[in-house]
Structure formats: structure tokens, C-alpha cells
Amino acid sequence: MDKKEIKLILSGLTCANCANKIETKVNNLDGVKEANLNFTTSTLIIEGDGSKEKNEIIINAKEIINKLEPEVKVYDKDEVKMEIKSINTCKDGSCSLKNQDCKESHNQRSNHGHTLHEHHSHSHEETHGHSHDHSHSEPITLKDNLRLIIGAIIFVVAILLNRDSKLTIGLFVLSYLLIGGNVLLTAIKNIGRGEVFDENFLMSVATLGAFFIGEYPEGVAVMLFYEIGELFQSYAVNKSRKSITSLMNIRADYANVIRNEVEEKVNPENIAIDELIVVKPGERVPLDGIIIEGKSFVDTSALTGESVPREITKGEEILAGFINTNGVLKIKVTKSFKESTVSRILELVENASNKKAPTEKFITKFARYYTPVVVFSAIALAVIPPLVLKDSSFNEWLSRALIFLVVSCPCALVVSIPLGLFAGIGGASRKGILVKGGNYLEALKDINTVVFDKTGTLTKGVFKVTEVNNINIDKEELLRIAAISESLSNHPIAQSIIMEYGKTIDSKVLSNYEEISGHGVKTLLEGSEILIGNYKMMEKYNIKYNKVNSIGTIVHVAINNEYKGNIVISDEIKEESKEAIKALKEIGVSETVxxxxxxxxxxxxxxxxxxxxxxxxxxLPGDKVKKVEEIIKNNKSKGKVIFVGDGINDAPVLARADIGVAMGGIGSDAAIEAADVVLMKDNPEALVSAIKVARKTNKILWQNIIFALGIKIVVMILGAIGIANMWEAVFADVGVTIIAVINSTRCLK
Structure with a gap:
């Protein structure tokens, strides 16, 4: 097998603890190098080690998923994409089958329990790793929860009747079975699979324990509260998932392509390079390309976070994901859909959860030991005090132990932490900051040294005439002579002088043109000998020249061996650079280089x-790598060293730094490949925003950890000393989870 990634979508996955178990077991499979389950997008990404065939790994992974979560449906993402593409081909009119045959063929090929038409209605989300759980946008319905409602009514009737009668006890049992039947059944099935310490088992033991000691109303009430809490938890998780994944709703659903001089609407995936597409006002640009006709303002906020529309015209590059606001644009496609900027961004954000942050790893490991420890503590609490303490009731201590069981599920942490990290990554992307993983997002909070490249990062990377210093000649005349003399050169310095002159130039007026390497140009213009170049050129012909202290490249001009002045060409400093350095110092960065x-x-x-x-x-580029290594070596603090470059010429340094940040890298393959973080705005202040997002996300994650564990520990202590009851215990489980999930969504903002 090749080592290509396998992507499986787990439709209906709502248990984060189960997701961790699936990930652990798939990681232990033969032929699997690494497996990561992104709970937020319900996507399992498996990297093979080359020793097993892809199909064999998929079959084994499906067996694990079906064993742990039988209700979850598993789809191979590549197959879903192919089927969606097949439907789109029919919609394009290029399918060779007749309509009825085509429909039957597609329905036969759909082996996922959905028709392809259902897949297609969700194709936008599925293509980009959004969860397949069809309940995400569906409200909580009466039909789906009829059994819960009937059970609750019977429970209320039982409470109103005489508590000690057999009828009342029978009603409590009936209401319990209606409300918690699924929980009991799942717990029994899981025990048969060897999965004991899950939430269903813990709730079953706790509520059956309440029945055992005669606390029928409390047993039913706890199961009812738990089920209602689970309902709200599922709704909160799905709502959060939808909020996060909606940020990635930046691809166009169709493209207007011109074929045989006729405009037709097709799927962007079916358009080839060099084809012509039309983007009308209000439409999203479907593919990267060059504008060959038209002029308009485009909204780039989905990609760059910039709120101000940008003017774009003929000859300029335009990227997929931009929104055309007014004019009609005709575009020549330069990249296939798969290679377009929008596809790469979606893929990058989707895969960001593969690189887990230390906090997430800690919680996963913690959850593995936390539940068994609490369960065994509950057993000890039920057994030891009645044996040791005089006049102690077994029922009383069993009741206290049951509270431990209810509190022992770590769902609040295993749901809210990955959700918070993904929300942080999504929120950053909304600001035009692409973070390649939770590990980089977390590392960004601890920056103490920022190393900048100069050209294209702190400066604009565009050479421009900034000074014309004339001696015994008119300024305009000096610029005219310099521009004509340099008109045959392709050097960026020469081109900047020509651009500054800004008038039509006839280079035919030049004669005896000679370009002297490393010095400049010697030529005849209108009967005069012109020498134009650097100080070496002046010294070569023994011409006295003025030394200039200005920033930039100095171009000296001599006419008939007489010095006439110089032109200063410099790379302009970005307006935001000074403010960015100031802001970095204000948020605690100790050194800038x-x-x-x-x-x-x-x-x-x-x-x-x-x-x-x-x-x-x-x-030299190699010297930059050595210098960054030296800075990292001499960094005495625990803070990270990050390098910020333009992402094109700085790949080796970007790779060597603790965190490599490519700036202004939108549309640049080199930037997205080499960097850990890509700032899509060509603005160094975006780095400050990236660090602030990282710190805010980390703060919210630790709020959830401290809040969840704090409440659980308090309730366990109060339960152990007989103050807390089952109601508080269920709140410490599902209530805390709901609050933590809602808190996690703050990372989006």
C-alpha cells in the first residue's frame, strides 16, 4: 500500500469519550502509522505505514467503530467525493446513460444507507470534512423523543400516588425503562464487548443502585435529568460544530463556464485549466485564475479577513473564495479545483486537528485513568465505611458511592477541549490566519523572540525611486536621461527608474549601448556619453561622486564624464511594521530581530x-538558518522563537524555527508548504492577532478544565460526606459539559 491518507467520515458520532477509544484502537492496528479522529468534523484520518492494503485497513477500522459505536455509519470520504462528482457529471449533461438508467445506476452504487441524492444535498459539508450527522441543523422533535415524554408523564403520575404501593413502584419501573431503556441496553452490549467504563454503564449502575436501596423517584429522576442533559449536550455540540464548520463555507457551488461560445453552469471540479469562466456580481469566485476581461471590487474577507473590498482589473490574479461585488469578470482558469487556493485552505484547516496540542493530549491521557480511579473510589466508599464505622448504614454509603459513579465520566473535558482548539483555529482563519495544527496554536501563546525577514515582510518588497538628487541639471531631465539609458535593461532597479519616469520611451535613440556587469550601463544618448550605475562605475571612470547616506540602492549619473547627481531606489517600509513591533512588545515579546x-x-x-x-x-539564505539556530540556542527562557518571512525564499528558515510564519502567503504554494502558520494578509500586525487568538483559546481551554474538574471534585467531596445528592451529580456530569461546550465556542470570536 502507498502511504496516502485514508479519510473516513463517522456519521452520528456524538460521544467524545468513544471517539478517543476509537482513535486509540485504530492506532494499534497493524499497518497504521498514525490515526487521528477529529471529533469536531467526525473525520477519522489514518496514515498507513505501507505494510497493509488500504481496503484491509478500512475494513479493520470499520470493525472497531462498529464494535464501539454500532449506531455510527462509516463512509470512505474518497468514495463519497467520487459519487458526488458522478452526480455532478450527470447534471453537467456529460453522462452517457439515459436519465432513468443513470438514476438507477447511482442509487445502486450508493451502499451507505443513504441515496446519492441525499449525499448530494450534503455534498458541501461532506466534501470539506463537515460532520455527516444529519441532526446538526434539525430541531429537537416530539417524534424522536416520544418515549422520553411518555416516561416523564408516568413518572409524574407515580410521584402523585402513594409511594409505598405496588402500583406506584410498578409505574416507577415502567417510567424508568421507557426513559433509560436505551442506556441500559447500550451498557449491556458494551459490557459484552469488553467496554465497561463508559457513561451508559456508570449511569445504569448508579440508577439501579438507587432502586436497590428503595430510592425509586431519585433513580428515575436522575435518569430523566441525564437523558434531557444528553439531549441538550448533543444539541450544543452539534450547534457548535455547525458554527465552526460554517466558517469554512467559502467554496463556490457552481461555475459559469464558456464552452462552444455558450455559457453553462457546472460544478467547479469539472473545469479544466485554461477554460474561461464568468463571475457575475454577488457570485463567489470558483477557481483561481487571471482576469482577461472586466473590472470590479472583490470581497476578500473569507480568505484574508480584510473587510475593505479590493479593486481588481484585467491582467490581475484572482483567487477562489473571493466574492465579486459589482462588475462582470471573465477569468482564465490557472489551477484545477483541487489545487485552488480555497481547496488548499479548506484542507489545511480540516487537517489542523491531526496535530494535537499538548493540552488535548494531556486530557486524552487523563481521561483514560480518571474514570477507573473514580469508579474504584466509589466501590471503596460503598464497602469500607460500613465495615469500619459503627452504626453506619450500607444503603447510605452505597447512595454516596453512586454519586461518585455519576460524576466519573470525563465528557466535559474530552468534548470541550478538541472543540475549543478547532474553534480557535476556525476563528483564526476568519481573521486570515491559517494555523496548521492545535500544537502550533498552543505554542503561539508562548512567544518570546520574533525573528523577521526584511524584504517583503517588514518592507513592501517593491523597489521605488525615493530620491532624485540633481547637480547642475533639472530634476526631470536627470530622471529622463536615466530612464532612457536604462530602457534596455530588465534589472528591477532599471525598471523602477523607468516606472518613476512614467512616459513613453524610444530606446532606439540609444547607441553604443554597453552593460557592464556589477557596475552599470554606458551608452550614447543624443550625442552625449552617459554613465549610469553604482559607485564602482564612477570610480572605474575616475568621476568624483557624492556619497549618500539614504536607505536603498544609489544610482549615480554622469554625462560626458561630469557628475550630474544620483537617484535613490529603496524598498519602502510597510506602514504597519512599526506598529506591529510596538504591539508585539506590548503583549510581552521580549526580543525582536x-x-x-x-x-x-x-x-x-x-x-x-x-x-x-x-x-x-x-x-545568505544558509546564513539565516545558522543565525536562527544560534538565536534558539541562546534563548534562555521557555518561550518560543518564531521566524516570520514571505514564505517564498525562506522555506529553510521557516522549517528550522520553533514556529515558521509565512506572511502574505495567500496563493503561494511555498508558503503553505513550508510554514506552520500562514498570515494571508500582507501585514505584520496579523502576527499580533495570531498570538492573541492563541492566548484567548488557551485561556478558555483552561477555564473549561478548571471549571469541569473543580465542580466534579466539589460534588464528589460533598457526596462523600452526605451533602450532595444525585441531582447535583448529574449536573456535575452533563450540566458541566453543556456549559464547557458553550464556553468553547467563544474561541470562534
């Missing part, structure tokens, strides 16, 4: 203007 291949004078001037602490200049 700048690395550049530029000369020392320019580097130090840029560093002083933006208030960078340290600067290292005249570095």
Missing part, C-alpha cells in the same frame, strides 16, 4: 525606523 541579505547601512536604518532590537545584515 531582523535578518537580511541587504547591506549593513540599509539594514540598520530600517531596524531603527521600526524599532527592531537586533539586526543581522548581508546574510
Amino acid at each position: 531582523m535578518l537580511t541579505g541587504d547591506n549593513k547601512t540599509v539594514a540598520e536604518k530600517v531596524a531603527s525606523l521600526v524599532n527592531i532590537d537586533k539586526v543581522y545584515s548581508e546574510l
